[in-house]
Amino acid sequence: MNEWRDNRKEILKRFQDISVNKHLLLPRDMDFFRAKNVQLIKMNRKPDKIREPSKIELQTDGEAFEGWAIAIRRWLGDEEGDIDVRLCWEPPAKKKARNSHYQRFLYRVIRFSEMFDWFKVAQDCVDHVQKASRVLNLDGTPKILKQPLFIQVPGSIKVVSPPKAISTRKLSEKQIELKFESEPDLILDEIGWEGKMKRQVPIGVFDGVIKSNTNDNDDTRVFPGVGARIDLVCFETRGRVALFELKKSHNDGKSITPKIGALSEILFYSHVIRDLNNDVAVFRYEEGAQWEFLDALTSAKSVYGFILAYGIHPLLNDGKVFGLLNSSFGKTAKQFGFIQYNEHFVCDQKWPKR
Numbered sequence: 001m002n003e004w005r006d007n008r009k010e011i012l013k014r015f016q017d018i019s020v021n022k023h024l025l026l027p028r029d030m031d032f033f034r035a036k037n038v039q040l041i042k043m044n045r046k047p048d049k050i051r052e053p054s055k056i057e058l059q060t061d062g063e064a065f066e067g068w069a070i071a072i073r074r075w076l077g078d079e080e081g082d083i084d085v086r087l088c089w090e091p092p093a094k095k096k097a098r099n100s101h102y103q104r105f106l107y108r109v110i111r112f113s114e115m116f117d118w119f120k121v122a123q124d125c126v127d128h129v130q131k132a133s134r135v136l137n138l139d140g141t142p143k144i145l146k147q148p149l150f151i152q153v154p155g156s157i158k159v160v161s162p163p164k165a166i167s168t169r170k171l172s173e174k175q176i177e178l179k180f181e182s183e184p185d186l187i188l189d190e191i192g193w194e195g196k197m198k199r200q201v202p203i204g205v206f207d208g209v210i211k212s213n214t215n216d217n218d219d220t221r222v223f224p225g226v227g228a229r230i231d232l233v234c235f236e237t238r239g240r241v242a243l244f245e246l247k248k249s250h251n252d253g254k255s256i257t258p259k260i261g262a263l264s265e266i267l268f269y270s271h272v273i274r275d276l277n278n279d280v281a282v283f284r285y286e287e288g289a290q291w292e293f294l295d296a297l298t299s300a301k302s303v304y305g306f307i308l309a310y311g312i313h314p315l316l317n318d319g320k321v322f323g324l325l326n327s328s329f330g331k332t333a334k335q336f337g338f339i340q341y342n343e344h345f346v347c348d349q350k351w352p353k354r
Contacts, residue, residue, distance in 0.1 A: 003035045004033035004034065004035045004040060005033060005034055005035070006031070006032065006033055007032055007033065007034040007039075008026060008031070008032045010034075011026060011032055011072065011076065012024075012025070012026050014075060014076060015071065015075065015315060018075050018314070018315065019314035019315060020314075021314055024314070024315075026061075026068075027060075027061035027062040027064075027068075028062065029043060029044060029060075029061070029062025029063075030042065030043055030044060030061075030062060030065075030068065031044050037081060037082065037083055037084060038083070038084045038085075038086060039072050039076070039083050039084070039085050039086070040085075040086045040087075040088060040122065041065055041068060041069065041072075041085060041086070041087050041088070042088050042089065043062070043065070043087070043088070043089035043090075044089075060259065060261055061259055061260060061261060063105075063261055063264065064259065064260050064261035064263065064264040065087055065108075065109075065112075065264075066108065066112050066263055066264045066267055067260035067261060067262075067263040067264055067313070067315070067316065068260065069085045069087070069112070069119055070263070070316075070321055070324060070325070071260070071315040071316070071321075072085055073085060073116075073118060073119075073324065074315075074318065074320055074321050074324060075315065082118065083118070084118045084119070084120070085118060085119045085120075086119075086120055086121070086122045087109065087113075087119070087120075087121055087122060087125075088121075088122035088124055088125050089125065091125060091128040091132065094132075097128075097132040098134070098219060100218075100221040100222060100223050100224045100225075101224055102132075103133070103134055103135065103222055103223060104223045104224060104268070106129055106132060106133040106135075106136075107133065107135050107136060107223070107268075107271070108264065108267070108268055108271070109121060109129060110129065110133060110136045110137075110138060110140055111136070111140065111267075111271045112267070113138075114139060114140035115328040115329055115331070115332070116324075116328055121138070126138065134207070134222055135149065135205075135222060135282065136282070142280075142281075142282045145207075146208075147207055147208030147209075148208065148284055149205050149206065149207060149208075149222055149282065149283050149284070150205070150206045150207075150208070150209070150210050150283070150284060150285065150286050151202070151203055151204065151205055151206075151272070151276065151283050151284070151285060152202050152204060152206070152210050152225070153202075153285060153289045153290065153291040153294065154198075154200070154201060154202055154291060155202075160178055161178075162175075162178045162179050162181070162182035162183070163175040163176075163178060163179055166344060166345075167343045167344065168248065168249060168310070168341065168342070168343045168344075168345060169249060169343050171248070172248070173246060173247075173248045176246060176248055177199045177200075177231055177232060177246055178199070179345060180197065180199075180232055180244075180246075180308075180345075181197050181198065181199045181232065183345075184196070184197035184234065186341075186345050186346075186347055187232075187234070187244065187308070187339065187341075187347050188234060189347075190339065190347040190348065190349050191242070191304075191306075191337075191339070191349055191354075192354070193234060193236050193240075193242060194236065194237065195234045195235050195236035195237065195242075196234070196235050196293075197232055197233070197234050197235075198232070198233050198235070198293065199231060199232050199233075200229045200230070200231070201229060201230045201233045202225070202228060202229050203223070203228050203229065203230060203269060203272045203273070204221065204223055204224060204225025204228045205221070205222040205223035205225075205272070205283060206220050206221060206222060206225070207219070207220050207221075207222050208220065210286060223272075230243050230244075230245075230269045230273075231244055231245055231246040231308075232244040232246060232308070233293075235293050235296040235297075239299065239300055239301040239302065240300060240301070240302045240303075240304065241273060241296065241297060241300045241302075241303055241304070242303075242304040242305075242306060243266060243269050243270060243273060243303065243304065243305045243306065244306050244307075244308040244339070245262055245265045245266045245269070245305070245306070245307050245308060245309075246308045246309070247262060247307070247308070247309035247310065248309075248310060249310035249311070249343070258307070258309050258311065258312060258313055259313065260313045260315060260316065262307045262309065262312070262313065262316075263307065263313075263316060263336075266305040266306065266307055266336065267305065267325075267336070269305060270303045270304075270305040270329075270334045270336070271334075273297060273300070273303050274300075274303045274332060274333065274334055276297050276298055276300075277298060277299070277300060277301070278298050278299060284298070285298070301333060302333040302334070302335070303333065303334050303335075304334075304335045304336070304337070305334065305335070305336045305337075306336070306337050306338065306339050307337075307338045307339070308339045308341065308347075309338070309339075309340065309341070310340065310341065310342070310343075311340070312338050312340070312350075316338070317338070317350070317351075318351075319351055319352065319353065321351070322336055322337060322338070322351040322352050323352070326352065335352075337349060337350075337351050337352050338350045338351045
C-alpha cells in the first residue's frame with residue numbers, strides 16, 4: 001500500500017468544518033487512505049468478528065460504509081473534483097462467511113456498488129464477494145439457488161394502545177412508533193400520500209425453510225432475523241410502499257444527531273422490499289403465507305425510504321446527498337428522503353424538497 005497515504009485527519013477536519021461540530025468523529029473501525037482521486041475505506045476488523053448478534057447493529061458507525069462513502073463523494077468531491085471510493089476488508093474464513101450478518105454486509109456492498117460508477121469493491125475483495133455471497137452476484141443479478149429465499153410474514157403483535165402524552169420528549173421510540181401507526185396522517189399528509197401504516201415489519205431472510213426458533217448463526221438464516229424489522233411501513237393504493245426508519249430525540253428535547261448508519265438501515269430495508277417484487281423475485285414469501293399486506297409488498301412498483309427523526313447526521317443534511325441517492329437508485333424504483341418531526345409530532349419533509 002505504498003502509493004496510499006493515511007488521510008483520516010484531513011477528512012475529519014473537512015467534515016468538522018462542514019458540520020460546525022468539532023466533536024464529530026470518524027469511526028475507529030475504519031481506516032482511510034488516499035491515492036490521487038481515489039479514496040479507500042478499509043474496514044479494519046474482521047467482519048465475522050464484529051457481526052455477532054450481541055455485538056453489532058446495522059446502524060453503527062463502523063458498519064455504515066454507505067453513509068461515509070456518500071459523505072466523502074459529496075463533501076470532498078466538491079473541492080477537489082470527483083472522487084472515486086473503494087471499499088476493502090479482510091475476508092473471513094469460508095465457513096464464517098456464511099454468517100448471516102456477514103451475508104447481509106455482502107448484499108449491501110453489492111447493491112450499493114451496482115448503482116454508483118464511483119464506488120467499487122477493492123480489487124483484492126472482488127473474487128471473494130462473488131464466491132462468498134449467497135444471494136447476489138457482484139453485478140447485482142440473483143444467484144441460481146437450489147431453494148428459494150424466504151422472508152417471514154409478521155406474527156401476532158400484542159395490541160398496545162397509543163400513548164396519550166403529547167410530547168415526543170416523554171416517550172420511548174416504541175411509543176412514538178405507536179403514535180404514528182395510530183395516526184398515520186401525521187406523516188402521510190406531509191408527503192402527500194394516503195394509505196395504511198403498520199409497524200415492525202420483519203425482513204429476516206431464510207434459505208428454503210423458515211425456522212423462527214433458530215439464532216442468527218443457524219445456516220438456514222441468510223440475513224439476521226433477531227430484531228430485523230422495519231419500524232414503520234405505509235401501504236399506498238397506487239402501487240407504492242414507504243418505509244420509515246424512526247429515531248427519537250434526547251429526553252431534554254435537544255435535536256439528536258442520529259448515527260450516519262441510519263442511512264445504511266433505510267437503504268438495506270428498501271433493497272430487500274424491492275427485491276420482494278414479483279418482477280425481481282430475489283426473495284419471496286412461502287407458498288400459502290397469509291398477511292393482509294403481502295400482495296401490496298410483492299406487487300409494489302416503487303419503494304420510498306425515509307429517515308424519520310428529530311434530527312439527522314449533519315453530513316447527510318443536504319439536498320445533494322439525497323440527489324446522489326435518488327439519481328442512481330431511482331433507476332431501480334427506489335427513492336429516499338428525510339422527514340423531521342418535532343416534540344408535538346408535527347412532521348416536515350426536509351429532503352427531497354417537495
